[in-house]
Amino acid sequence: MKVLEGKTILLGVCGGIAAYKAAELCRLLVQEGATVRVIMTAGATEFITPLTFSTLTGQPALTAIFGAGSGGPLTHIDLANKADLFLVAPATANILAKLATGLADDLLSTTALAVNCPTLVAPAMNVNMYAKAAVQENLATLKRRGWGIIEPEEGFLACGTTGKGRLASLERIVAACRRALAPQDYRDLVVLVTAGGTREPLDPVRYIGNYSSGKMGYALARAAWERGARVTLITASPLPPPPEVEVVRVQTAAEMLAALEERFAGADIVLKAAAVADFRPVAKATQKIKKGQQRELFVHLEPTVDILACLSRMKERQILVGFAAETEDLLANAGQKLHDKQLDLIVANDVTRPGAGFGSETNIVTLLFPGGRKEELPQLPKLEVAHRILDAVTTLPRFPGRSAGPEREE
Structure with missing residues (x-):
């Protein structure tokens, strides 16, 4: 699902030092397929030139209501009518006050009153301000009226102080744009996602594990959040977490099961994408096993807990989606797992195929449903695969989602 492709985004840029970051934000939005129209305040032009944005977007950057840089006397209406999303980044204290009170004395604030699309602001300013x-x-007023607030981050600021006020990361801003325009069919649903390969310790420095990177699970967490879900990612992967997702870090299969059991009753959907180790050492050495102490090393293994089987026994209203990473007899093995674990859907992939293995940026999967229906997907980026999986979940008879949008106070 290319959420931003073909969408028109109005980007308001205000007069703060973070204005220079808006140029890279433009590039990222255009790279996602969006048409970006930039509206600059007078203060913004003191920090970065309109030519920069015109070059990056292929569209003239607009700076005034009338005269040069305006595009015409009804530009604000034309822009508003074509907009799919209105974003102000960086947003200064001045523009927040204008937006909250309805003041319209420049092109950006005038356009803000005319838009009838999702609206976002990403504040950036001195920590005391x-x-x-x-x-x-003013932020509370905007939030009550339906504006999405992309909270600033803590860190070192241009004024030399440290605190909350730095513009949110561009990754977070782009993610917020995707969420604002994605279908909200998972709105307010509680989704648990597991990711990564678990690690079963052999001694304090070694473990038994697998090659799973966790990328597929992280893509699922991001996609579910984009579609309005409240997401908890239970992960054994060291990857940085997706924006705005609760993360619970675990290492072993037992720790993953404990984290799931603690949260399972409150979940609507569980996407079990983690590659859980099937065996663990019966005993863990208390000290590092030295190579020279013995010529051979024999490790006694025992099965780990079957997490999917445990969740299947606990399942009441929850939708449970499993994954089958196989190297042979893909559909037969996945179909057996679907049946044995009483899953609502299983995602099968042959990890020996190029473009579908552990650590790959893409995946090639087949979706198997109870009753024998299957859907084969072509090689796609993992985020696109994640959205296709979420699409499939919405077709299940017990899917509890709804597609209502947020209420807006005008």
């Missing part, structure tokens, strides 16, 4: 009651009240 951001903490002021007036700024916080």
Whole structure:
């Protein structure tokens, strides 16, 4: 699902030092297939030139209501009518006050009053300015009216202080844009996702594991969040977490099961993408096993807990989706697992195929449903595969989702 492809995004750029980051934000949005129209305040032009944005977007950057840089007297109406998303990044304290009070004295604030599409602001300012009651009240007003607030981050600021006020990462801003325009068929659903290969310790420095990177599970977590879900990612992977997703880090199969059991009752959907080790050492050495102490080493293994089987026994209203990474007899093995674990859907992939193995940026999967229906997907980026899996889940008879959008106070 290429959420931003073909969409028109109005990007408002305000007069703060973070304005230079808006150029890279433009590039990322265009790279995702969006048409970006940039509206700059007078202050923004002191930090970065309109030519920069015109070059990156292929569209003239607009700076005024009338005269040069305006595009015409009804530009704000034309822009608003064509917009799929209105984003202000960076948003200064000044523009937040204008948006909250309905003041319209320049092209950006005038256009903001005319749009009838999802709206986002990403504030960036000095830590003391951001903490002021007036700024916080303006943000609360905007949030109550349906604006999405992309909270600033803590860190070193251009003024030399440290605190909350730095523009959110561009990854978070792009993710917020995707969520604003993605179908909200998972809105308010609680989704648990597992990811990565578990590690069963042999001694304090070694473990038994597998080659799973966790990328497929992370893509599922991101896709579910984009579609409105409240997502918890239970992961054995060291990858950085997707934006706005709760992360629970585990290592062993037992730790993963414990984390799932703690949260399972409150979940609507469980996407079990982790590659859980099938065996673990019966005993863990308390000290590092030295190579020279013995000529041979024999490790006594025992089966790990069968997490899917445990969840299947616990299942009441939850939808349970399993994964089968196979090297032979793909459909037969996956179909047997679907039946034995009483799953609602299983995602099967042959990890020996180029473009589908562990650590790959793409995947090639087949979706198997109870009753024998199957759907084969071509090689796709893992985020696209994740959205196709979520699409399939919405077709299940017990899917609890709804597609209502957020209420907006005008």
